[in-house]
Amino acid sequence: MTRVNLALLILIACVASLPLFGGAYALRIGTIACMYAIFALSWNVVGGFAGYPSFATAAFFGFGAYATGILLNKSVPLSVAVIGSLVMCFLLAAALGAVLLRLRGHYFAIASLSLVEVFRELVNNATDLTGGGMGLNIPLASGSGILADATFFFYAMWGLLLITAVVVIIVSASKLGFGLNCIRQNETASDMVGLNSTLYKSVAFGLSACFVGAAGGIYAAWVHYIDPSDVFDILYSVKPIVMALMGGLGSPLGVVCGAFVYLGLEEVVWRNYIQIHSGVLGVLIIMLLLFLPHGLISLRSGMFWRKAKHV
Amino acid sequence: MSEILHLSNVSRHFSGLQALRDVTISVNKGEVLGLIGPNGAGKTTLVNTICGVTPASSGVVTFDGKDITRVKTYQAARLGLSRTFQIVQPFAEFTALDNVAAAALFSQPGESLKSAREEARAHLAFVGLAAQANQSAATLTLAMRKRLELAKALAMKPKLLFLDEVNAGLNSAEVERATKLIHQLAAGGITIVMIEHLMKVVLNVCTRIVVLHNGQLIADGQPRDVIKNPAVVDAYLGQQYAHRNAASG
Numbered sequence: 001m002t003r004v005n006l007a008l009l010i011l012i013a014c015v016a017s018l019p020l021f022g023g024a025y026a027l028r029i030g031t032i033a034c035m036y037a038i039f040a041l042s043w044n045v046v047g048g049f050a051g052y053p054s055f056a057t058a059a060f061f062g063f064g065a066y067a068t069g070i071l072l073n074k075s076v077p078l079s080v081a082v083i084g085s086l087v088m089c090f091l092l093a094a095a096l097g098a099v100l101l102r103l104r105g106h107y108f109a110i111a112s113l114s115l116v117e118v119f120r121e122l123v124n125n126a127t128d129l130t131g132g133g134m135g136l137n138i139p140l141a142s143g144s145g146i147l148a149d150a151t152f153f154f155y156a157m158w159g160l161l162l163i164t165a166v167v168v169i170i171v172s173a174s175k176l177g178f179g180l181n182c183i184r185q186n187e188t189a190s191d192m193v194g195l196n197s198t199l200y201k202s203v204a205f206g207l208s209a210c211f212v213g214a215a216g217g218i219y220a221a222w223v224h225y226i227d228p229s230d231v232f233d234i235l236y237s238v239k240p241i242v243m244a245l246m247g248g249l250g251s252p253l254g255v256v257c258g259a260f261v262y263l264g265l266e267e268v269v270w271r272n273y274i275q276i277h278s279g280v281l282g283v284l285i286i287m288l289l290l291f292l293p294h295g296l297i298s299l300r301s302g303m304f305w306r307k308a309k310h311v
Numbered sequence: 312m313s314e315i316l317h318l319s320n321v322s323r324h325f326s327g328l329q330a331l332r333d334v335t336i337s338v339n340k341g342e343v344l345g346l347i348g349p350n351g352a353g354k355t356t357l358v359n360t361i362c363g364v365t366p367a368s369s370g371v372v373t374f375d376g377k378d379i380t381r382v383k384t385y386q387a388a389r390l391g392l393s394r395t396f397q398i399v400q401p402f403a404e405f406t407a408l409d410n411v412a413a414a415a416l417f418s419q420p421g422e423s424l425k426s427a428r429e430e431a432r433a434h435l436a437f438v439g440l441a442a443q444a445n446q447s448a449a450t451l452t453l454a455m456r457k458r459l460e461l462a463k464a465l466a467m468k469p470k471l472l473f474l475d476e477v478n479a480g481l482n483s484a485e486v487e488r489a490t491k492l493i494h495q496l497a498a499g500g501i502t503i504v505m506i507e508h509l510m511k512v513v514l515n516v517c518t519r520i521v522v523l524h525n526g527q528l529i530a531d532g533q534p535r536d537v538i539k540n541p542a543v544v545d546a547y548l549g550q551q552y553a554h555r556n557a558a559s560g
Binding site: 175178179181182185186188189190191192193194195196197 | 389394409417418463467
């Protein structure tokens with residue numbers, strides 16, 4: 001366990017103490033923070049480790065949300081429904097990945113983007129199963145009061161974040177992570193040293209989808225109502241990329257910090273500049289990327305010490 | 312002498328371009344085969360066809376008794392076919408050690424990252440890069456990167472090793488050093504097929520030469536005979552080389 005990974009686990013552990021300090025609003029923000037961190041960590045597996053810029057996050061988020069929603073309507077318990085969504089997302093993504101990941105660079109980005117549209121249209125048209133454009137109502141899971149519900153879903157999302165982080169840390173130190181690193185640097189050479197790059201990329205794509213799908217499931221149970229334009233929102237695909245770039249591409253700690261900072265900026269900007277909030281957020285993101293091209297993770301405590309000495 | 316690789320009537324075309332035409336070659340265990348010919352003759356395509364990068368359009372490739380005409384690149388690598396690239400292909404962000412470790416790790420089943428790194432150290436020492444083990448591959452000189460390629464290829468424990476212009480772009484001291492390495496490898500029992508333009512090296516190292524021209528095999532035999540072959544002189548070596556060779560030999 002490296003120091004950086006330990007720091008990541010400590011950071012996540014600190015987040016768990018949130019219910020001690022805040023009410024329903026803080027819990028809501030905390031749940032979204034965990035969800036964003038799951039997105040960023042997941043995207044980092046395929047985008048950061050393997051170097052394939054995926055825009056498919058929204059596709060698997062929506063797929064997981066609908067899979068869980070439908071299962072819950074068939075009175076399957078929440079935990080089983082979420083685990084089922086996770087497994088389905090992994091298998092579906094790995095199968096799609098084996099085909100899509102033959103494309104490289106921009107071509108792959110566009111193909112993965114089209115997955116979101118394809119899934120959305122499928123859900124829109126499968127009216128009997130999904131309710132189509134009318135959306136899907138999801139039965140209340142516990143119904144034991146607003147705060148208890150908020151706490152429950154916060155810990156559900158937090159638990160999933162913890163699992164995601166542990167899996168990503170294990171992957172980064174494993175043969176799989178080493179292989180993905182090789183693929184990102186030089187895929188021709190990877191094939192030539194006996195690396196089954198198609199298999200590795202598929203597994204990476206599956207891993208990048210399964211936790212996002214499970215997060216979609218928890219989200220669906222949390223908000224009780226989903227519709228295609230909500231869960232297949234292309235912003236769910238774009239945000240993880242911004243978070244990863246802000247935090248530091250490839251570094252699990254970096255991307256989680258990126259996710260939290262992004263959410264913080266989003267909330268603060270939204271509250272203070274409600275009319276031009278997207279514009280202000282965009283400018284802030286561009287400034288951050290311009291002045292910190294390697295992300296927040298490239299900041300070292302030493303930099304602050306040096307500055308302090310001059311004062 | 313037993314045969315390790317056999318190509319029978321191998322052809323490869325890229326839409327209209329016929330890169331290889333009915334090539335039939337056999338490579339025997341333990342020999343150092345020189346593959347020569349003018350630029351664009353199809354030498355690298357031939358290696359790519361054997362290694363599964365661009366599978367043959369027709370014909371059959373057998374390696375160690377198995378038909379490998381349609382195997383994928385990584386499968387060929389695991390069977391014991393390894394190669395160095397004419398244009399070096401390092402994992403640029405990795406250290407030299409991890410470059411070689413990657414080759415050991417993915418080509419041998421059941422290898423762990425730790426044992427792969429240990430093995431890698433020995434291969435780096437063999438090619439004379441022990442001191443550069445922890446340096447990132449991007450910072451190595453061309454001669455060092457060529458030797459890194461060789462270390463990677465060796466880490467795969469090859470039965471058959473393709474050397475694609477390992478000497479191109481090196482100065483004469485570096486060439487001499489590389490030639491010595493090839494001699495050592497051959498002495499160690501690895502079968503080698505080398506693509507090479509430096510005739511001095513070819514004549515020094517190779518036990519047999521095949522010549523490709525326009526995708527066709529035009530000569531196959533002992534080095535001394537092949538370089539006197541009029542077709543080879545016409546297509547590749549040139550009259551001047553033949554005269555000089557005749558005068559000195």
